[in-house]
Amino acid sequence: MSNWKRICAAAEVPVLGARVVESEAHGRIAVFRNADDEVFAVHDKCPHKAGPLSQGIVHGRTVTCPLHSWKIQLEDGQAVAPDVGCVKHFPVKVENGEIFLDL
Amino acid sequence: MRKLKLVMVGNGMAGVRTLEELRKIAPELYDITVFGAEPHPNYNRILLSPVLAGEMTIQDIILNDLQWYADNDITLHLGSKVTEIDRKRRSVVATGKDGERIVVDYDRLLIATGSTPFVLPIPGKDLPGVISYRDIKDTDEMIAAAATYKHAVVIGAGLLGLEAANGLALRGMDVTVVHIADWIMERQLDRTAGRMLQSALEAKGMRFKMNAQTAELVKGESGRVCAIKFKDGETLPADLVCMAAGIRPNVELAEKAGIYCNRGIVVNDTLQTYDPRIYAVGECANHRGTAYGLVAPLFEQAKVCANHLAMFGIGRYQGSVTSTKLKVTGIDVFSAGDFSGAEGTEDIVLHDPGMGVYKRLVLKGDRLVGAVLYGDTKDGAWYFQLLKDEQDIGDIRDHLVFGNAHLGDVGHKGNSLAASMPDSAEVCGCNGVCKGSIVKAIQEHGLFSLDDVRKHTKASSSCGSCTGLVEQILASTIGGAYQPADSKNKALCGCTDHSHGDVRKAIKDHKLLSVTEAQRFLEWKTPNGCATCRPALNYYCISTWPHEATDDPQSRFINERAHANIQKDGTYSVVPRMWGGLTTPNELRAIADAAEKYKVPTVKVTGGQRIDLLGVKKEDLPAMWADFAAAGMCSGHAYGKSLRTVKTCVGSEHCRFGTQRSMDLGVKLEKMLFGMWSPHKVKLAVSGCPRNCAESGIKDIGVIGVDSGYELYIGGNGGIKTEVAQFFCKVQDDDEVMEYGGAFIQLYREEGFYLERTCHYLERVGMEHIKQHVLEDAGKRKALYEKLRFALQNYKDPWAEIFEDKSGGELKRNFELIKV
Numbered sequence: 026m027s028n029w030k031r032i033c034a035a036a037e038v039p040v041l042g043a044r045v046v047e048s049e050a051h052g053r054i055a056v057f058r059n060a061d062d063e064v065f066a067v068h069d070k071c072p073h074k075a076g077p078l079s080q081g082i083v084h085g086r087t088v089t090c091p092l093h094s095w096k097i098q099l100e101d102g103q104a105v106a107p108d109v110g111c112v113k114h115f116p117v118k119v120e121n122g123e124i125f126l127d128l
Numbered sequence: 129m130r131k132l133k134l135v136m137v138g139n140g141m142a143g144v145r146t147l148e149e150l151r152k153i154a155p156e157l158y159d160i161t162v163f164g165a166e167p168h169p170n171y172n173r174i175l176l177s178p179v180l181a182g183e184m185t186i187q188d189i190i191l192n193d194l195q196w197y198a199d200n201d202i203t204l205h206l207g208s209k210v211t212e213i214d215r216k217r218r219s220v221v222a223t224g225k226d227g228e229r230i231v232v233d234y235d236r237l238l239i240a241t242g243s244t245p246f247v248l249p250i251p252g253k254d255l256p257g258v259i260s261y262r263d264i265k266d267t268d269e270m271i272a273a274a275a276t277y278k279h280a281v282v283i284g285a286g287l288l289g290l291e292a293a294n295g296l297a298l299r300g301m302d303v304t305v306v307h308i309a310d311w312i313m314e315r316q317l318d319r320t321a322g323r324m325l326q327s328a329l330e331a332k333g334m335r336f337k338m339n340a341q342t343a344e345l346v347k348g349e350s351g352r353v354c355a356i357k358f359k360d361g362e363t364l365p366a367d368l369v370c371m372a373a374g375i376r377p378n379v380e381l382a383e384k385a386g387i388y389c390n391r392g393i394v395v396n397d398t399l400q401t402y403d404p405r406i407y408a409v410g411e412c413a414n415h416r417g418t419a420y421g422l423v424a425p426l427f428e429q430a431k432v433c434a435n436h437l438a439m440f441g442i443g444r445y446q447g448s449v450t451s452t453k454l455k456v457t458g459i460d461v462f463s464a465g466d467f468s469g470a471e472g473t474e475d476i477v478l479h480d481p482g483m484g485v486y487k488r489l490v491l492k493g494d495r496l497v498g499a500v501l502y503g504d505t506k507d508g509a510w511y512f513q514l515l516k517d518e519q520d521i522g523d524i525r526d527h528l529v530f531g532n533a534h535l536g537d538v539g540h541k542g543n544s545l546a547a548s549m550p551d552s553a554e555v556c557g558c559n560g561v562c563k564g565s566i567v568k569a570i571q572e573h574g575l576f577s578l579d580d581v582r583k584h585t586k587a588s589s590s591c592g593s594c595t596g597l598v599e600q601i602l603a604s605t606i607g608g609a610y611q612p613a614d615s616k617n618k619a620l621c622g623c624t625d626h627s628h629g630d631v632r633k634a635i636k637d638h639k640l641l642s643v644t645e646a647q648r649f650l651e652w653k654t655p656n657g658c659a660t661c662r663p664a665l666n667y668y669c670i671s672t673w674p675h676e677a678t679d680d681p682q683s684r685f686i687n688e689r690a691h692a693n694i695q696k697d698g699t700y701s702v703v704p705r706m707w708g709g710l711t712t713p714n715e716l717r718a719i720a721d722a723a724e725k726y727k728v729p730t731v732k733v734t735g736g737q738r739i740d741l742l743g744v745k746k747e748d749l750p751a752m753w754a755d756f757a758a759a760g761m762c763s764g765h766a767y768g769k770s771l772r773t774v775k776t777c778v779g780s781e782h783c784r785f786g787t788q789r790s791m792d793l794g795v796k797l798e799k800m801l802f803g804m805w806s807p808h809k810v811k812l813a814v815s816g817c818p819r820n821c822a823e824s825g826i827k828d829i830g831v832i833g834v835d836s837g838y839e840l841y842i843g844g845n846g847g848i849k850t851e852v853a854q855f856f857c858k859v860q861d862d863d864e865v866m867e868y869g870g871a872f873i874q875l876y877r878e879e880g881f882y883l884e885r886t887c888h889y890l891e892r893v894g895m896e897h898i899k900q901h902v903l904e905d906a907g908k909r910k911a912l913y914e915k916l917r918f919a920l921q922n923y924k925d926p927w928a929e930i931f932e933d934k935s936g937g938e939l940k941r942n943f944e945l946i947k948v
Contacts, residue, residue: 047947080686082658
């Protein structure tokens with residue numbers, strides 16, 4: 026069953042940047058917005074050494090982790106080859122300029 | 129749209145690499161059909177020697193397995209020989225592995241038929257037991273023969289012949305190498321190195337017969353070869369004869385089809401033959417008079433050829449400088465370039481027979497044109513790079529032969545000989561990668577470049593100090609296939625083909641004022657670049673067009689966005705500025721209060737003479753900064769590619785030896801450079817006397833006070849590779865220190881490549897260049913100094929910008945958590 030929670034206005038997430046959401050059930054979640062105004066949400070923990078992905082540089086649909094430069098695909102949480110790993114991603118939607126996460 | 133048809137004849141390394149490159153850039157353009165005469169998929173022919181030597185198996189050297197062809201939708205005909213090219217109908221005719229006739233049409237044809245071994249035209253050349261050394265079949269035959277027979281003769285002491293001889297000897301055969309010239313590997317080595325190598329191989333049990341002309345191979349009672357007879361009358365027993373007397377481009381098919389050949393299929397700079405629909409790459413092709421027999425040039429050809437097949441039409445192949453390395457375990461030989469000693473060249477020779485070391489460098493003017501190394505090849509990659517880049521070595525000529533030094537000074541001592549390192553030895557101290565894992569990755573994934581090795585193993589991808597060592601391991605694993613990166617024209621990253629230099633120039637010439645503008649103008653291949661190019665572009669824009677360009681925070685690394693240093697657990701470290709390393713009771717009190725108030729777990733004194741508060745939560749940063757500002761402190765930029773600190777000693781204010789007021793000058797310099805962004809971090813030091821307590825010798829700019837003024841040193845580095853700063857000039861007073869130092873820093877800001885420290889910048893452009901701009905021409909110096917002051921004027925403390933947040937909350941918001 027889905028459990029959509031309002032997060033913030035999409036405009037409050039910087040383009041090619043992220044905000045950090047703290048959820049009691051899931052811990053920290055990074056919410057990204059890219060240059061095409063697409064919004065993504067993944068666990069704020071790199072599968073490599075738990076680096077905060079929210080602090081990385083966003084390009085296309087990918088973020089580069091600030092600690093050791095692993096690249097993580099935002100739509101499915103998979104690391105870009107040759108690195109192997111996966112971070113949990115969350116369903117996200119934008120309605121009337123507001124971001125909602127399914128938690 | 130109907131796909132075009134591409135047919136490739138030959139299934140070897142050059143051809144398949146072309147297909148790989150083509151699939152990368154134009155995956156949908158062609159239906160591809162490949163004909164291979166051998167029954168195997170593409171394998172690494174260079175590694176046949178380790179297979180023969182019993183160090184690897186055939187499985188280990190497969191580069192593209194059958195699944196790869198299937199995954200890439202390539203129709204593969206193995207064991208099929210192409211017999212005819214019908215250029216009028218544009219089709220090829222082949223005989224399949226079961227004798228069936230196969231006809232395939234083409235729009236483009238790629239000939240990659242490689243080469244055939246040269247077989248001496250002597251009686252007995254067709255006897256059983258007489259083979260060449262070219263493919264898996266030959267290798268299998270040698271392995272089988274070694275199990276049954278005793279006496280082997282290898283004809284030809286080139287790279288291939290010696291590797292064959294070594295393999296057969298390791299398999300227990302009694303091996304004699306016969307060679308027509310005076311010394312072995314005469315194409316790659318000079319006489320002295322050749323003789324040293326010969327002695328070393330003799331010590332391993334191989335025998336040599338030099339100046340030998342073979343007359344005949346003698347048939348034994350069993351019908352198999354039994355002996356070899358020379359023109360001087362001598363006879364040697366031989367149950368196996370391996371001919372390794374050179375290779376010839378395989379042009380039979382092309383010649384039959386009427387394509388122009390002359391010692392190879394003649395191709396132009398786009399690898400096109402005289403028939404514009406037909407391309408040729410690899411050992412079968414003759415480019416500007418050369419048919420290359422080593423792998424590295426073939427890969428360069430593959431890249432250009434793929435680009436043209438993809439109809440991009442960019443890129444020309446302009447020939448290659450090659451290097452060779454003998455793959456005989458325990459023996460290090462390296463040669464590159466031209467060392468024939470042509471007119472106008474000079475030799476630098478270092479020869480130590482006792483240690484078994486021989487190095488010969490051939491110079492033409494101020495350029496290195498050739499190198500032969502025996503016994504100690506650790507600098508091979510470095511020499512090869514100097515040679516390829518045609519770098520001016522005038523400045524380093526006096527110590528050139530002693531090598532250098534891609535190797536760091538730290539952490540690799542005594543571990544510099546890649547070939548002799550055990551597999552368990554750690555190579556990359558940052559990522560904990562040992563030699564064995566690197567070698568395994570190179571072999572399993574068929575890696576050929578440093579970048580590939582970095583991607584797969586992470587070795588040398590952090591601090592980079594082991595780069596030289598990783599390059600050596602790569603070179604010794606793949607031998608002649610190794611090609612150092614083209615450092616001059618290296619693309620900034622995968623998002624573009626432009627180099628740092630090109631990008632800087634375009635931003636300046638066309639007044640590009642933002643990252644997106646630069647990306648659009650330079651036709652970036654990715655929508656928003658990547659974490660490598662964006663920070664570089666942002667720096668180039670803001671440093672070239674101060675006060676005009678847009679500084680994009682999302683194109684900066686997190687530390688420069690958060691104005692603090694990210695730590696491994698995602699917390700931050702905060703370093704308030706202490707001008708010249710000076711502080712006050714009031715400042716110390718504010719730091720102590722903040723440490724308690726924000727529950728800072730660690731407080732540490734840094735090497736730059738200030739205090740670091742580690743473990744601060746991002747949410748607390750703006751409030752902590754406001755507290756510091758109340759005590760008069762601002763950002764220390766300990767997180768930026770920017771001015772870090774100016775370290776000072778006590779100087780003549782207190783010290784009984786001091787000759788100059790070093791603290792005073794340090795504070796002035798730090799204030800002058802406050803808020804300066806640069807290609808990489810910049811550190812200064814001012815010492816009040818030559819005792820140099822502020823360690824000016826390892827700083828980007830080091831100032832040492834003497835009785836009559838100051839000495840300026842530049843390009844020092846205390847990091848990965850300790851680099852002693854070079855003496856730059858002597859000046860009279862504080863104002864001159866600021867002007868000369870400032871002018872140098874501005875030149876570095878304008879010309880340095882992103883992430884290039886001053887020591888690397890200095891190495892690249894040369895001290896002469898800097899002296900010309902800063903010392904010899906007062907007008908240029910003053911202009912540079914003015915530009916620096918202009919760029920830095922009105923700079924505001926970034927901490928205050930954020931906690932005051934005049935944007936109405938937008939800046940602070942990025943530090944806040946959203947709780948749900």
